[in-house]
Amino acid sequence: MEEDSAIPKVYFHVDLDAFFASVEQLDHPEYRGKPLIVGGIPGDRRAVVSTASYEARKFGVHSAMPIVKAAQLCPHGIFVRGNYQRYQEKSLEVMEIFQNYSPEVIQMSIDEAFLDLTGTSGIFGSAEETAKRLKKEVLEKTGLTVSVGIASTMYVAKIASGLKKPDGLTIVQDGKEEEFMMSLPLEKLWGCGTKTQERLKAAGLKTIKEIHGKSENLLISIFGKGTGSFLYNAVRGNRDMIFGGEAKNHSISSERTFDFDLTDRTSIDTALMELCMNVLYRMHKEHVRSKTVALKIRYEDFTTVSVQQTSEFPVSNADDLYERCKTLFAKKWTAGRGIRLLGIACQNVEDKSVPVQRSLFASADEKKAKVEEAIFAMEDKHPELKIRKARLYSKGAK
DNA sequence: TCTGGGGTCCTAGGACCC
């Protein structure tokens, strides 16, 4: 093991403020300064809020809230469904700017990233100056504001960036991480959601300070190895992820919540086929394949079941995936119960360049796969030409 | 006011093997 280098670690966590809503307000001046809700429009039965502008948040609207409720809280709000391609574009613009500040950028999602700024003070000046310059550059080049957290661990930087939104900058000095953590309410503990918070409260631990007072062994005895250790380290600001770690168990999934529960086989099969095409298209674009197919059913009462199966051979084409999904579905489905959501996933995807064992039927399967690839390629070139499985156009499908 | 869609990671239990 190598000793810790003398250079103190410096991490930035950069978070775009109310990202989707901000992009909409940028593109539509008439939305600016108004309560804007992205995620659905009133009347979308089961839609939820994806992002609310700060003006809308004043009414109590927040992410994950049903649109129906948002419309009640904020009846004069502007509601839009959103344009994810556009958000992706803007995200890319911002991420490219980050590259100018650090060779090590870890993008965490469409609207946030960690930057390793360790040892760059000679180039950029102090962390604070650097952050201010970065914020200014992002605003000038993209019209968006970001909030930045700076600390010696990614974990603390992440929490810090969330404290002074929007357009915030929070610096936790090296050595002050623990003190910083202790000053926070329990809700700010990243990775500790409502369930764990409830368990903590049930155990008499209501604050980060109180957790800090317990030994690791005690926390493990109450919460188990994983959660116990996590809590012990998190309240000390110790918890850190490994930079540049291999992405394992990558999966590609698609799911859909239906406006009305499905009960008949025809609509169910159509929905399954649609999900299959979606997943397969994306696997094709990413040049990956998978041997493990998973299926998820959420019933009307929100109980959720899943099945998965790993086969000797990777999924080869849409029919293949569809057949596997139907088999899994038959294994789990309780006929008569209404289905509110269906989802499928291909797990443990691997790059198509790694050699694979071929099945006895490989040549026929490969032929089908080739045809599909050609179709996908054509759809990419001519989005107006939607070549889809004939059954998607059969009655009932839109 | 019933609760989206895309992910990742962890855990517990069963099967199977030596």
Added chain:
DNA sequence: TCTGGGGTCCTAGGACCC
């Protein structure tokens, strides 16, 4: 014939994140 102990792989479900 009453039953060890470890390792590994797989699955189902749950927690959490944005």
